[in-house]
Amino acid sequence: MQKVQPKILPGFMELLPSDQILFNNMIDTIRSVYEKFGFLPLDTPVIEHSEVLLAKAGGETEKQIYRFNKGDNDLSLRFDLTVPLARYVAMHYNDLVFPFKRYQMSKVFRGERPQKGRYREFYQCDIDIIGNEVLPLVYDAEIPAIIYELFKQLNFGDFVIRINNRKILNGLFSYLNLDNLSADVMRIIDKIDKIGKDNVIEEFKDMNLNEEQINTIINFITINGNNDEIICSLKQNNIDNEVYLDGVNELETVIKYIRDFGLNESNFKIDLTIARGLDYYTGTVYETNLIKYPKLGSICSGGRYENLTGYYTDQKLPGIGISIGLTRLFSQLKEEKIIESTRNSLLDVLVIPFDDTYMDYTLKVANKLRDNSFKTDVYYGNKGMKQKMKYANRLGVPYVILIGTDEVEKNVVSLKNMITGEQEIVNIDNLLDVLNK
Amino acid sequence: MQKVQPKILPGFMELLPSDQILFNNMIDTIRSVYEKFGFLPLDTPVIEHSEVLLAKAGGETEKQIYRFNKGDNDLSLRFDLTVPLARYVAMHYNDLVFPFKRYQMSKVFRGERPQKGRYREFYQCDIDIIGNEVLPLVYDAEIPAIIYELFKQLNFGDFVIRINNRKILNGLFSYLNLDNLSADVMRIIDKIDKIGKDNVIEEFKDMNLNEEQINTIINFITINGNNDEIICSLKQNNIDNEVYLDGVNELETVIKYIRDFGLNESNFKIDLTIARGLDYYTGTVYETNLIKYPKLGSICSGGRYENLTGYYTDQKLPGIGISIGLTRLFSQLKEEKIIESTRNSLLDVLVIPFDDTYMDYTLKVANKLRDNSFKTDVYYGNKGMKQKMKYANRLGVPYVILIGTDEVEKNVVSLKNMITGEQEIVNIDNLLDVLNK
Known part of the structure; x- marks a missing residue:
């Protein structure tokens, strides 16, 4: 054409x-x-x-x-x-x-x-x-x-x-x-x-x-x-x-x-x-x-x-x-560089599942965050973890939540602070408290 | 013309x-x-x-x-x-x-x-x-x-x-x-x-x-x-x-x-x-x-x-x-009347001085409210109190603050709830607490 x-x-x-x-x-x-x-x-x-x-x-x-x-x-x-x-x-x-x-x-x-x-x-x-x-x-x-x-x-x-x-x-x-x-x-x-x-x-x-x-x-x-x-x-x-x-x-x-x-x-x-x-x-x-x-x-x-x-x-x-x-x-x-753009997104949290076999768990986490006014997105793409983290970095998201088999079984998430690089395991019931801090 | x-x-x-x-x-x-x-x-x-x-x-x-x-x-x-x-x-x-x-x-x-x-x-x-x-x-x-x-x-x-x-x-x-x-x-x-x-x-x-x-x-x-x-x-x-x-x-x-x-x-x-x-x-x-x-x-x-x-x-x-x-x-x-407009203004509070001889006091009150994110306006017009209250009613303001000689002398305001009609004397230092309730 x-x-x-x-x-x-x-x-x-x-x-x-x-x-x-x-x-x-x-x-x-x-x-x-x-x-x-x-x-x-x-x-x-x-x-x-x-x-x-x-x-x-x-x-x-x-x-x-x-x-x-x-x-x-x-x-x-x-x-x-x-x-x-x-x-x-x-x-x-x-x-x-x-x-x-x-x-x-x-x-x-x-x-x-x-x-x-x-x-x-x-x-x-x-x-x-x-x-x-x-x-x-x-x-x-x-x-x-x-x-x-x-x-x-x-x-x-x-x-x-x-x-x-x-x-x-x-x-x-x-x-x-x-x-x-x-x-x-x-x-x-x-x-x-x-x-x-x-x-x-x-x-x-x-x-x-x-x-x-x-x-x-x-x-x-x-x-x-x-x-x-x-x-x-x-x-x-x-x-x-x-x-x-x-x-x-x-x-x-x-x-x-x-x-x-x-x-x-x-x-x-x-x-x-x-x-x-x-x-x-x-x-x-x-x-x-x-x-x-x-x-x-x-x-x-x-x-x-x-x-x-x-x-x-x-x-x-x-x-x-x-x-x-x-x-x-x-x-x-x-x-004049009096103002500078610092973020490529408005997101508070990006949720990344290892693969799409635990979509129900992933969406439960995302729903919970959105219901509590966290601007949240989920990376649904079928890519490797490196690609997924690159995506998070390009968007400049402050927090990434990683979900794999372990997390699903233990009812937890891995929460990564993208600024400090620190990562911790957080029980789903405590997630809002941890993020609100 | x-x-x-x-x-x-x-x-x-x-x-x-x-x-x-x-x-x-x-x-x-x-x-x-x-x-x-x-x-x-x-x-x-x-x-x-x-x-x-x-x-x-x-x-x-x-x-x-x-x-x-x-x-x-x-x-x-x-x-x-x-x-x-x-x-x-x-x-x-x-x-x-x-x-x-x-x-x-x-x-x-x-x-x-x-x-x-x-x-x-x-x-x-x-x-x-x-x-x-x-x-x-x-x-x-x-x-x-x-x-x-x-x-x-x-x-x-x-x-x-x-x-x-x-x-x-x-x-x-x-x-x-x-x-x-x-x-x-x-x-x-x-x-x-x-x-x-x-x-x-x-x-x-x-x-x-x-x-x-x-x-x-x-x-x-x-x-x-x-x-x-x-x-x-x-x-x-x-x-x-x-x-x-x-x-x-x-x-x-x-x-x-x-x-x-x-x-x-x-x-x-x-x-x-x-x-x-x-x-x-x-x-x-x-x-x-x-x-x-x-x-x-x-x-x-x-x-x-x-x-x-x-x-x-x-x-x-x-x-x-x-x-x-x-x-x-x-x-x-x-x-279809599924939605209806209810307010003629976004104001939380309208401040009404009896006259403009205590403008400094009036503005001090308005400043305090605005500094604490209350949407505030002051009625500056040189009209009678009836006219001023009519203005407040037409705008549909929830709270009116009245300021006269008495209020200035005692460091208080008269706070009127326009919905219930109740009016109370409030010390300036307690005003934010009272409004936040």
């Missing part, structure tokens, strides 16, 4: 079992943290009406969409989880309890030009909290508390959550009569870590900002010190603008609440350069970095927005949320 | 939180059973090369595919999890340990004409065991053991796993000189539960089968009795055909092994009418039914096939597997 070459598309991640186990561990950890903070699961369709999904999109995003017709329908694959959330909340407004806290961990699709570290199909792990008309400021501190718990549990090493408030920047620009240019200015500020202060100044000059404007911005974004010192500097700035002052007050309150949440002071830091490129953030914004691996960039970002559902309803639904691009993060963490 | 109507496509399932919780519980249960039997997780791309995904497809299947171009690529969305598995195993043959046991629980896509109970995007929960050249027969009994464990845990009521072996049917047809018509005959046999014996006979006559052929087939498929009696009848049939006898022997051995796995005798039954429409099953086949709800049809089906990867490689990789179409099953179970 003519064979088809088995291959997948570039920009799509598919893992071998050992890496898939590692990836799923991360997903499980993230889910458990999200659920511990009261978030509800959501699972929206992969395919939606293009008209609905692209209500807001335009420019680069629209070009990346996987969009096609099927019958009379103009369809698109979701490219993020925020637009489907907005559509969901607008659609089910009367059935939801607000504040509505939801998590979704699903694949999204963007037909980008494939390049290193970029994926066309990737997991986003999002949470959002949506208020009805209002959303108390303390949520702006709950989000860092969640990020803190996430990265403590994920255990990728030291991290810092960088925090800013868009009102401070917006107020500053208003004070400098740069309102109309604020989006452009913020985009440039956002690049300071990548291109450095001098290049930022050059770009400002290209935009025809005057020296006073540039100096004020640069002085502002280079304010430093600890969190309290930064807030103090922001207050003493004599920038007489209501939005600015409102932002400084919010930031001060959020920092106070973050401390009430019990975060270690070294794990969060005001960073006035964070603007987040997206247009819709209007208050507190976040980025998260691994201290030893700055080149990974922000591994968890988000912020507060004034209205989630403007394209679909008149209800005012302010929200706050964060997103982790898990597929890319996973590949970066692997590459 | 012009609003877009928020809506999803027909044939796509999207759940409210209470149902999503219920659905996820089912997914979690299925996953835990699959993992307990040693299956490894797999997560293939949603989008693949059409050439690869459609290597085998044709006819109805091909018409249902979501297929489109992006740039120069001819792409399709996966329509099942078996073809991607075949492609994966062929592609990673050298990196896998055989027998390779994998589970995948993912969405698949079929652009069918929408009708009641049919979905265009739906979850399949599949397991397959793939052998290298050979796959021992005991796996044919392990599969029913897994189905048994699944539906005991899922707790949808009494169920029966119906078992047959395609060799018995194939051998019978060969004996009757009906080899060339066997696929057609089996398709008709498969309908006997739906259309009845008389209509089956009519359809056979339409196919120009002679009376002896029809009588032999009908006598055969109406053999009944308990499992041992059926095997006895099959042996005494005097059908002198090697494939037939091989199938009967396999079935007898599989039934013996199933007993070794400890299955309750009432939960599995030989059913000679099961053929499974698909062409590629070659040995043991399964269907599973809820006894009280026959109209749901088979809720978990599968079987053994001779070669998984014939379209991609020359390696011979026999396998066995089952699939649960979870989206459809979920909607049927809901409709």
Whole structure:
């Protein structure tokens, strides 16, 4: 028969079992943290009406969409989880309890030009909290508390959550009569870590900002010190603008609440350069970095927005949320050897009978283990013992149980610890006790 | 602003939180059973090369595919999890340990004409065991053991796993000189539960089968009795055909092994009418039914096939597997009220401060609960106590903790059991003990 070459598309991640186990561990950890903070699961369709999904999109995003017709329908694959959330909340407004806290961990699709570290199909792990008309400021501190718990549990090493408030920047620009240019200015500020202060100044000059404007911005974004010192500097700035002052007050309150949440002071830091490129953030914004691996960039970002559902309803639904691009993060963490796969299976125990004449005894042992939640498999193949042990080794099973005529007659098993190499005879009635130790 | 109507496509399932919780519980249960039997997780791309995904497809299947171009690529969305598995195993043959046991629980896509109970995007929960050249027969009994464990845990009521072996049917047809018509005959046999014996006979006559052929087939498929009696009848049939006898022997051995796995005798039954429409099953086949709800049809089906990867490689990789179409099953179970959603949240505890002046104390309590794995939320909204309790009731939270000036001063909380309505004062140091009871 003519064979088809088995291959997948570039920009799509598919893992071998050992890496898939590692990836799923991360997903499980993230889910458990999200659920511990009261978030509800959501699972929206992969395919939606293009008209609905692209209500807001335009420019680069629209070009990346996987969009096609099927019958009379103009369809698109979701490219993020925020637009489907907005559509969901607008659609089910009367059935939801607000504040509505939801998590979704699903694949999204963007037909980008494939390049290193970029994926066309990737997991986003999002949470959002949506208020009805209002959303108390303390949520702006709950989000860092969640990020803190996430990265403590994920255990990728030291991290810092960088925090800013868009009102401070917006107020500053208003004070400098740069309102109309604020989006452009913020985009440039956002690049300071990548291109450095001098290049930022050059770009400002290209935009025809005057020296006073540039100096004020640069002085502002280079304010430093600890969190309290930064807030103090922001207050003493004599920038007489209501939005600015409102932002400084919010930031001060959020920092106070973050401390009430019990975060270690070294794990969060005001960073006035964070603007987040997206247009819709209007208050507190976040980025998260691994201290030893700055080149990974922000591994968890988000912020507060004034209205989630403007394209679909008149209800005012302010929200706050964060997103982790898990597929890319996973590949970066692997590459930097921050995480490593260690197991080729999830098994606790592999049961190996010498041959299949005592299958009833073998299965009795396996049943007993499974009934007590041990992940158990039996090697049924008709191979020599060497082959069978090789199989156990390749899977990386912690315990092997060997069963031969002797074992069956004496109602025991030979239990081998594959890490220490120790082997002992264990009575079937004591097997669970021994394994539980 | 012009609003877009928020809506999803027909044939796509999207759940409210209470149902999503219920659905996820089912997914979690299925996953835990699959993992307990040693299956490894797999997560293939949603989008693949059409050439690869459609290597085998044709006819109805091909018409249902979501297929489109992006740039120069001819792409399709996966329509099942078996073809991607075949492609994966062929592609990673050298990196896998055989027998390779994998589970995948993912969405698949079929652009069918929408009708009641049919979905265009739906979850399949599949397991397959793939052998290298050979796959021992005991796996044919392990599969029913897994189905048994699944539906005991899922707790949808009494169920029966119906078992047959395609060799018995194939051998019978060969004996009757009906080899060339066997696929057609089996398709008709498969309908006997739906259309009845008389209509089956009519359809056979339409196919120009002679009376002896029809009588032999009908006598055969109406053999009944308990499992041992059926095997006895099959042996005494005097059908002198090697494939037939091989199938009967396999079935007898599989039934013996199933007993070794400890299955309750009432939960599995030989059913000679099961053929499974698909062409590629070659040995043991399964269907599973809820006894009280026959109209749901088979809720978990599968079987053994001779070669998984014939379209991609020359390696011979026999396998066995089952699939649960979870989206459809979920909607049927809901409709029949076999399952019902009971909770609007996953929370164990909701903490409600009277107002936000003791946020530090409130957050200290919430932190303590979360640090001890209680799913905890805090109601931060500035509403009256009636509103706050209404919120707790709508979420269906089992415990509410109330915090006011008194509680803060005395280092206690008021703990309310929302089911019994009882309320008690609990010292913060005893809170975990009280909740753990």
